[in-house]
Each structure stands twice: as structure tokens, then as C-alpha cells.
Amino acid sequence: MEFVRYDVNKYSPRQMVTLPLVLLLIAGMVLGYTTLTTGLPLQPGIDFAGGTAVTVFTSDSRETIEATFSAYPLLSVGEGIGNGKYIKFGPMDDAQYQSLSALINEKYPDAKVDQIGETFGKTLQGQAFFAVLLSFIGMSIVVLIAFRNLVPAGAVVLAAFSDIAITAAIMQVIGIPLSLGTTAALLMLIGYSVDSDILLTTRVLKRKGKLEDKLSGAFRTGIIMTTTTLSAVAAMWVVSTAGQIQIISEIASVLLIGLFVDLMNTWMLNAGILKEYVLRSGKK
């Protein structure tokens, strides 16, 4: 594990928190800009915007598929391994959907088809937003109760928030849409994120010993934790992407990005704030 060369004790708190905070700022700008231009912080996928998704295994080329469906609001044709194709359409009216449905049935009778209406997508959007909000508030309360101390608890909450914000901004930049699957993954990130944050905070605040030792001990454990999770998620991503299982592939890619972001936020942002906090309260 060579990327473990990072030494938590080498840098001052100010140096540690700079990069994560700058990235958080940039993420805020990306999401803010998208909200201003589209009304939503992230580009919505079919679940939230309405539309039709088709998964099919066919030897037809992308061009053939595009030609076949040229009369419909075709958004994209994704390709996997072993002839897997993932075709996305924007929302359309009922008559057009019926005709599309008949065409799919004729051309690709073995396709998996999912369709979500535009207004229903809006309802789902509202509900998902509500879920994320509730999750975040719930998490903050649990962390606050667990540490009963504003600065360390605030650092954990900030790190979790930053995880979600930066991950969301990266999704927007590389074009992963916000869907039910990716929303769930963002929520899951809250869980993963606090795992290592709590380990770090507990080790530093509740154990006796030199700060440097406690930090590097926590780092050693934390890295192995995130690496095991990363490896499980990576396996999930590889297999589901190759096998055209869109929902698992989406969840896994967001978790992958999020876990890397979390490494930074835990061991630079959270560790930095915690170090400063311990150094200051030690001087008193």
C-alpha cells in the first residue's frame, strides 16, 4: 500500500485543511453553478427527470441503434462488455411511448425496459431530497450525542458534508446523473465517512499517549479499513459494469469516488481540525 506514504504528523493543521477546503469551495461552485443554470444541483437521471432506459444484449452497433430509434428522444447509448448496451430516452408522451415500446418489442424482445413519467419523477425527486436531508440531520445528531463536544463532532459532520459535496461535484463533472441509485450511494457515503472519522476522533480524544502516535495509529487502521471497503466496492463495480447492471454500477462508481474523497477529508480535513483542537486545548 504505497499511497500510505502520506504522513499525518508531517504537516501543520493549516496545511492539512487547505486542500480539502479549496476542493469543497470548488465543489460548491460547480454545484451552485449547475443549480443556477438548471434549477438542480446535479443533472437528474431518468428516475428523477422521467424517461425510458433499455438494457439489451445485442451485436448491433451504436450507429445501428441510433438509426433505429432516431424518431424518439434518444439521449445516449452506453456500451458494456459482451455486447451489452444501455439506451436512454428522454420523457415522451403516452402515444410515442406506446410506439417505442412496440418497436423495442419487435427489435429487441429480450430487453429490460424501465420507464418513469415526468411528473412521477418530480415526486421521486422531492422524496429523495427529503431523505437526504433527514439522513444528514439524523447523522449529525448521533455524532453530537456520541462526542458531546462541539468541535470534534462538528469536524466529523463537516467531513461527511464535504464528502457528499465533493463527490456530487465530481459526478456532475464526469457525467454521472443523480438517480435513486446514486442518491442511495451518497447516503451510504455518510455511513462510510463517519466510520473512519469516529475511529480517528475516539483514538485521539479518548486514548492516552502522544498525539503523534495516536494519529499515526489511527491512520494505519483507517487506511486498511478504507482499503477493504474500496476493494469490495471495486469488485462490485467491475462485475456490474461489465455485466450491464446499471443500478449497481452507478451505486459502486459513486461509492468509489466517495471513498477516495473520504480518505482526503478524514486524514487532512478532520485530522487537521482535530490536531489544532488538541494542540490548543493542551496549551491551556
Added chain:
Amino acid sequence: MKSETIINLIKDWRVALLIVLVIGSLVGIYLAPPNPEKGLEGNLQFGLDLEGGSWLQMEFQSVIVSYSTDKPVGDLIENLQKSLEADVTQIDADHLEIRKSVSRADLEPIFAASGAKIVTYHEGVSQYTADDVKRILSKKVNALGMQDAKINLLTPTGSEYPQYVRIELAGVDMATAQEIVGKQGMFEIRVQTTGNQTEHVLFGDQITSVGVPQKDPYYQTWGVGFTLSDSGAQAFREAALKSGAVDNPSGHNLVMLLDNETVYSAPLSGELAAQIRSAPVKSLSATTGTGDAGLEDAMTLEIHLRAGALPVKVDVVGSGSVPAALGEQFKTTVLLAGLLALLTVGFVVYYRYREPSIVIPMLAITLSEIVILLGIARFIQQLDLASIAGLIAVIGTGIDQLVIITDEVLHEGRVPSSNLYMKRYGRAFGIIAVAAATVIIAMLPLALMDLSTLRGFAIITILGTMIGILVTRPAYGKVIMAILSK
């Protein structure tokens, strides 16, 4: 390890509980009841996306409004019915169900004209209507011999009125599914002439509305009211006069048929016969009987009167289908993903600890956690693609927490006295408990939300985390102690 240590270990309640649960889960999946033709899958329940089939999600075109008024509510209802051309029923003291998708802004002038005010406005239907829809749909599905159908009413969070109904049909393609949902029966009323002979009176298209079962306050009998169109009432009167039912009601039953099968047969009441003699009657009521049996019959009759049509219009807002072969392929793929995840995780922990006596218990504990999770899921949650993603995510967090325990107790070299060990284990457990609590809290909203298809993902994640914190982590703590202190 000595056999004595193993026996002592099994006697520990934490380890014993783990073993009992693993065995119980395996029995649940494979032996109760035995399902050998399913092979490795045993009794596990799979979702539509792994099993193959179709789903339709439909939105009720209806709103629930609570109102305040000083005038008789009957006038308000009548006004609404006239101006909206929709069924309006009172569901309790101050709520009306308006069976049409109509905005609050459009309703306000009608209410104002009747001297009433809208207090609250919700999209959706009353629980009664929703259950009615569910009953009608299950009847249709069952009539076609499909046992694997799931019909669920969905209520958005923040509302108390069901707004959607979702129907899942395993092994059925989209076209068939739509046909089943949309199909209506043929309803006919005939009148008995002489002996067993009957004569046509009218078809179901002459019935303009069907009420809900109501109890006659005097006779204590249940019945269902329905309204005929003008021409229907006219036809009804002519048939009643011509057949002799008006003169001798008891000798001439009125027979109702759905798809040519008799669903109701009873004579005209004396009162009604007298009314019909003088003029056509539009509002009729079919009486079924007293008590619970009468109510049940009335509910069935209500469905029959509608001829399989739903009491409220529904719009399809989402749909999908998965061919069985593709579902089968997905199953293989996710199994592969799970195995690969377990394997890579095993590789990583081995790389870290280089100690089979740590790595093997870790993987064994993780495996047992998956088995218990599946064993419980077999009863409460069907496995769809999303919940399998949850399962794999749980493998990730599970191993994380075992790493925390291991590193905590191994702190500064080998395991010390059992006292100190328990102290360190307690500290590790504290970290894990807080982490688990946050995962559960973070996933809870998703698990409680009716609308999201990710309920399975959230439920499996929460369940996995709970099994971890309550069963497998404590057992791991004991096992690793026994192994390391040898």
C-alpha cells in the same frame, strides 16, 4: 488450538448465538420447506429484476380535500359533482374524496360558490378506495391464475393518503400486464320471466355510478347503491312491468351477471315495485344481508357492479419489464460480484496482517454474517438488484469493523491479560456502535419511504449493520481472543 479451548469457545453465549443463527438461517433457506429443484437459491425470494416479469406503477386521479362550511354538505357535493363531472364522496366528517385530478386553484371557486372553504388539499384517495382498487386488481390477477403477483399501495412520505398503486407480475411480459390491468368484464342485469327463463334488461354501461357498501339503519342489512342512466332507468322500468316483477316481485328475481356468471339474484322490494309502477327509478340499491357476511358480500358485489373497472381512474406513471433470461443472467453476475468482493477483501486483509489465524476468522465471520442476513431476508425482503448492492456494501463495512476490533486489541503488540483485553475490546466496540448507529440513521429515511425502489437496499444495509453489531462482532471479539491468547 486445543479442543478444550474450542469447547469453551462454543459455550460462550456470543459464539453459541452466532452458530445457532447460522444453522437456523441455513435451515430456513434450504430445509424449511426443502426446495431442491431451486438448487443454490433455496427459498430465497428474488425481486422482479432477477426473476423476470413486469411492473406497472399507477397514480390515482383523485384528490382528498378537507373543508369547512356552514351550509349542508350535500349541496357542496352536488355542486362539485355537476361542475367537475366527477364522483365525489364524503369519507369522514370533514373530508371529501374527489375522483378527478383537479388542482386546488380550480377547486377553490367551486367551493366558494357553495359557501365552503378548502382547509387542506392532498393528491390521493381514501384508504377505503385504495383497498378497493387493490381488491379489484388482485381479483383480476387471481382470475388468471397468477399467484406471483404483488400489489402494493404507495403513500408518499408526508401524506396519509395512498397516491399510487404498484403491481408486479412475475413471468409476465409488458403487453400482457397492461392487458390484465386494463381488462374489464361484461356486466348484465336480467329479469326472471317464467320458471328459470330470464330476459335481458341492461348492460353495465347503463350504470353511471356505484356507491360503497352501506348499512340500512332500520333493517340492519348491508347493501350497495348504484345509479342508472336515464335510458337505463327506462329500460329497467319496462322490463319490470313486462315481466310481471312489479305485480308479483317475489316470483321474478333480478339477476346480475358478470361474464355470464350469476353474481347476485334477489327480488324487487315491495316499495321499489310500487315506485317503479309510477315512474322510472334511477337510484337503486342491492341488499346483501346482515352482519359481517352481509358486508363481505356487499364489498364483492360493489366490485362486480363495476365489472372490474376501478372506482377511480388511474394513469400509468412508470413501468418496466425484465425478460426471465436476462434476470437469470443478472443473478449469475451479482453472485460473481459478491464472490469477487469477498475474495479481494480477503486478499487485502491478508496483505495487512499476514496471519492466517486472523484472516480466516475474519472471513468466516463475514461469511456467517451474509448467511444470517440472507436467512432473515428470506422472510422479510425479496432480493432485488439494489438490495444485493446493499449486501456487498455490508461486506465492506463489516470487514472495516473487524479491522477496528483487531487493531484495537492488538495495540502495542500481542494480546495482554483478559482484563485489559476486555477493556480494549469495549473501546473498539464503542467506535463500532457509534458508526453503526450513524449508518442505520442515515439509511432509515430511505427504508421508510414507500415510493423509493431502494427500500430493499436500505433495509438490507440496516439489517446487516444490526446483525453485525448484535451478533457477529461480539462473537468475533471472543474468537480472536481465544486464538491470540493461545
